[in-house]
Amino acid sequence: MSYLGIDLGTSGLRALLCDAAGVPVGSAERHYEARHPHPGWSEQDPSDWIAALEGALGELRDHPAWAGLRGIGVAGHMHGAVLLGPDDAVLRPCILWNDTRAFAEAAQLDAIPAFRALSGNIVFPGFTAPKLEWVRAHEPEIFSQVAKVLLPATYLNLYLTGDHVADMSDSAGSAWLDTGARDWSETLLEAGHMARAQMPRLVEGCAAAGRLRPALAQAWGLGPQVTVAGGAGDNAAAACGTGALDEGQGFVSLGTSGVLLAARSGYHPLPGSALHTFCHAVPGRWYQMGVMLSCTDSLNWLARIAGMRPAELTAPLGEALQPPGRVRFLPYLSGERTPHNDAMIRGAFTGLGAETGRDDMTRAVLEGVAFGLRDSAEALRGAKAELGHLLAIGGGSRSRYWLRLIATVLNMPLHLPASGEFGAALGAARLGQLAASGAAPEEVITPPATAEVIEPVAELVDAYEAAYRRFGPAYRAIREIQ
Known part of the structure; x- marks a missing residue:
């Protein structure tokens, strides 16, 4: 037997084939692009996802384990709005999670008390519900034809099964779900001018x-x-x-966006903090996470300007952590979610002088991202989430300097996994295995072995604590002048 995990990302699709023991044995990738027809817009054609899926699986079908495939799971980028007509034809390009055009509609929905009370979250501009309000206001001829609204992963489920079916973890990011009850909310749908008939059927992610x-x-x-x-x-x-299934388990992901996630054994929303509270992919569990929109994107941005690769930019810093620099960077290149819920704020350097060099600016970018992640950690602590240690994943985790910096700013050890497979594609394959086998989640969803523990640099914890305390006022000062 074998199991397939599909990770539908913003820039590409990854398919991971695992054997009966859940060990990865083959993978394939295909890439595509987002389109930005106007400032703040971000869209994709769902047909690109299908082409990527077929291409990746065409490559995997030559693997000896392919014939024994028994279960498939799909993970997808959240919040996207795929609008279908009565014949399941796509009515317009999918509006993606990082599209900010619906900021006014998000504010209008967020002003309705039921949204925070039932969804457990602030209504962010990137969520699905405000996107449909934008379409209703600006594309009424499209809105009138909408028979179903699907999230990106749900659209792949439709392609695979022929049915409109979604899981709770993805659907919780729509702002239409009663996250505590794990069901569509008639109240929220009505407030967003939608109906239950336009929603997919809900199942648990491992079902x-x-x-x-x-x-x-x-x-x-x-x-x-x-x-x-x-x-x-x-x-x-x-x-x-x-x-990460239970209280005290979590990770920090250093990718395009930065995520600090904690598994929760119960439902503990704290919507006023801009902390996300969503259903987990297994029954009876939830998770909370803080999200910063420009994590490795901040370093990539500076690298593009410098005409270098990010690794070349950070190499001169070495691995020994330095004290906080004089230059400060606010990592808000695309706005920010946790803790500010501010789609309009933009990044800034402060403390620049004639003596400032490229390495100073690189350190400032790394420090600014670390402080942004600390904001998420503080929000999680406000929700009484247990944070003992975190698994560090994502492309940014290849930098030992950055890891030591983040561990010191969080004052928390970071564990590096020994295996190279531990992300969304593996998680999706595990969900496929659970659905096909009926095994208990605890038997399949287990942490990877730890290869290395990055401890905080004890002698610099106080210095970085003081630097972090100056970070919040810097946001407020920059917000006033922008």
Whole structure:
């Protein structure tokens, strides 16, 4: 037997094939681009996802384990709005999670007390509900044709099964879900001018969403008994990949965006903090996370300006952590979520002098991102989440300097996983395995072995604590002049 995990990302799709023991045995990737027709807009054509899926699986079908495929799970970037007509035809490009055009509509919905009370979250501009309000106001001819609204992973579920079926973890990012009750809220749907009939059927992420369509099974050389799981939003899937199921388990992801996630054994919303509270991909569990929109993107931005690769930019810093620098960077290149919920704020350098060099600016960028992650840690502590240690994942975790900096700013050890597979694709494959086998989540969703522990640099903890205390006032000062 084998299991397939599909990670539908913003810039590409990754397919991971695992054997009966859940060990990865093959993978394939395909890439695509987002389109930005206007400032603040970010869209993709869902047909690009299908082409990427078919291309990646065409490569994997030569693997000996492919014929034994029994379960498939899909993880996807959250909040996107795929609008379908009565015949399931896509009505317009998908509006993505990092699209900020619906900021006014988000504020209008967030002013309705039921949204925070029932969804457990602030209504962010990137969430799905305000996107539909924007379409209603600006594209009424499209809005009038909407028969179903699907999230990106749900659209792949439709392609795989022929059914409109979604999981709770992904759906919690729509602002239409009663997150505590794990069901669509009639109150929130009505307030957003939507109806339950326009929503997909809900299942738990580790439950069966359906069987692989016979036409696909035949075309892919598979038998009729391939189960498709409910799947998950990308961060819930990553939590499954890292084994973060229970209180005290979590990770920090240093990717395009920065995520600090903690698994929760109960429902503990704290919506006023701009902390996300979502259903987990397994029953009876939730997770909370702080999100910063420009994590490695901040370093990539500086590297582009310098005409260098990010690794070349950070190499002169070495691995020994230095004290906080005089130059300060506010990492708000695309606005910010946690803790500010501010789509309009933009980044800034302060403390620049004639003596400032490239290395000073690089250190400032790394420090600014670390302080942004500390903001998320403080929000999680405000929700009484247990934070003992965190698993460090994502491309930014390759920099030992950055890891020592983050560990020191958080005053918390960071564990580096020994295995190279522990993210959303593995989590999705595990959900496929659970749906097909009926095993208990605790038997399949386990943490990876730790290869190395990055401890805080004790002699610099106080200095970075003082520097962090100056970070919040800097945001407020920059916000006033922008």
